[in-house]
Amino acid sequence: MQQAQQAMMLQLATCTDSKTFNNILAKAEQTLTIRQSIENAPLIAKQGEKKDVIKEIIRVIEFFLTVTGKEMETFQIIIMSGDLYEKFKNDTLEDIILMFKMARMGDFGKVYKFDTFIVMDWANSYLERKSEEREKLLRSARPQPKEESKGKYFHELSPELQKKFERFRNPNVQKFLTPKITDYLTEQKHRDQISKALENDTPNP
Known part of the structure; x- marks a missing residue:
């Protein structure tokens, strides 16, 4: 599962056709989890040139707009993608994909409108959930103290x-x-x- 997910993400990074990109992304987001993002996904800041990563973020935003029927001016999409890069540069592209999926499913409330301010609120909510998941993983990884045997009267x-x-x-x-x-x-x-x-x-x- 992990190798298949990594292969799909690599396809996203190298895909040039918008329709093919959307099809691959639709499949990839079905199996993505926050835990996978924490354990396996590379950080955005280490995925290559900023301009190349921003292009991928733009296409993720466009995918969300296509699926939800929302609209946004091209310059607004470019601005939002740059803001998301800065917000998630110490996280992953998978996190951005998951955030938009959760927003689409109503996890952050009903989507009445779509702009940078709304998306940044989603980002904050998503990163809080990711922080909680990371803490759970850390707790489960800590060795449990052994109970000392007690003498009897x-x-x-x-x-x-x-x-x-x-x-x-x-x-x-x-x-x-x-x-x-x-x-x-x-x-x-x-x-x-x-x-x-x-x-x-x-x-x-």
């Missing part, structure tokens, strides 16, 4: 294990116990010592 152990741990009262073995079990055994030892002392202090009848 002595009374939480099974009777069989409690019997086995009785032999751990030997101080030389206590270093292998968890802190909770060590604390419990220490407290139990103190209680045993107190009980024994009380028994010794009790006078015989």
